[in-house]
Amino acid sequence: MSKTYRAGLVGCGGMGRHHLNVLNDLPEFELVALCDIFPDAVNKSGDEYGVEARYLDFDQMYDEANLDLVTVATQTRGHHGPVVAALRRGISVLCEKPIAIDLVEADGMVAAAEASGAKFAIHQQNHVNPGIRKAQAMVQEGGIGDVILVRGRNKAGRKSGNEFMEMGTHVADMMLCFGGVPEWCSGDGLQREPIRRTDGHYGGEGDVSARSGLWIGDGDTRNSALRFPRRHLG
Numbered sequence: 001m002s003k004t005y006r007a008g009l010v011g012c013g014g015m016g017r018h019h020l021n022v023l024n025d026l027p028e029f030e031l032v033a034l035c036d037i038f039p040d041a042v043n044k045s046g047d048e049y050g051v052e053a054r055y056l057d058f059d060q061m062y063d064e065a066n067l068d069l070v071t072v073a074t075q076t077r078g079h080h081g082p083v084v085a086a087l088r089r090g091i092s093v094l095c096e097k098p099i100a101i102d103l104v105e106a107d108g109m110v111a112a113a114e115a116s117g118a119k120f121a122i123h124q125q126n127h128v129n130p131g132i133r134k135a136q137a138m139v140q141e142g143g144i145g146d147v148i149l150v151r152g153r154n155k156a157g158r159k160s161g162n163e164f165m166e167m168g169t170h171v172a173d174m175m176l177c178f179g180g181v182p183e184w185c186s187g188d189g190l191q192r193e194p195i196r197r198t199d200g201h202y203g204g205e206g207d208v209s210a211r212s213g214l215w216i217g218d219g220d221t222r223n224s225a226l227r228f229p230r231r232h233l234g
């Protein structure tokens with residue numbers, strides 16, 4: 001019989017609840033502990049999924065719940081803490097995208113994974129999307145002829161900071177899936193007006209762009225050009 005892995009979740013919000021549904025459906029995993037800083041959130045999920053061990057502090061959960069793996073589904077600015085704390089205890093981690101708010105945090109998370117020997121993955125679910133996999137196979141088999149351009153574009157309609165850092169990670173990830181790791185890239189940005197701390201973007205969904213120093217607001221645009229190894233352009 002295959003091993004059953006003891007799984008926990010940090011962040012019982014919107015995406016966390018998707019992970020709970022999946023973990024609950026997979027026979028290889030036993031959902032044993034939940035954590036959120038808000039009692040209402042952790043209790044709602046705990047009641048719904050029948051999980052008794054509920055925590056408001058991820059360190060305490062890691063120390064007490066004997067986890068094999070944890071899913072981290074906090075907002076991006078809150079990924080680094082619970083990820084590094086888990087990896088340091090040898091607990092494997094599936095963390096929501098985008099990996100972190102900046103490269104310093106991202107590098108720290110990768111270094112913690114390398115030092116721990118535990119597994120660390122970012123949830124870029126398009127890698128297992130059957131439609132994307134079919135398209136990749138068609139490209140690899142030459143089914144659509146020579147690829148000369150890989151074009152990625154967001155669906156728009158959200159704040160630009162959110163589009164760039166939160167949703168853009170899916171677009172960039174897919175472009176790399178089809179094109180490989182770029183040999184070079186260049187980019188430009190147009191900022192319509194400076195973003196101030198009092199703007200809605202700050203602390204809200206544009207928080208990622210504000211914290212990362214990119215300061216992207218409504219109406220701003222970012223364009224990038226990439227050169228892929230097989231000489232495709234992006």
Ligand SMILES: NC(=O)c1ccc[n+]([C@@H]2O[C@H](COP(=O)([O-])OP(=O)(O)OC[C@H]3O[C@@H](n4cnc5c(N)ncnc54)[C@H](O)[C@@H]3O)[C@@H](O)[C@H]2O)c1
Binds near residue numbers: 124
């Ligand atoms: N893969 C996808 O397609 C996809 C889709 C949506 C969101 N996401 C990602 O999922 C992440 C979460 O987004 P969301 O919309 O679910 O956020 P959310 O705000 O709905 O949920 C985050 C939860 O984390 C909790 N939390 C915050 N700090 C915590 C801490 N220190 N310890 C424990 N819990 C804590 C919050 O109280 C909240 O309940 C983001 O990184 C987002 O980019 C990914």
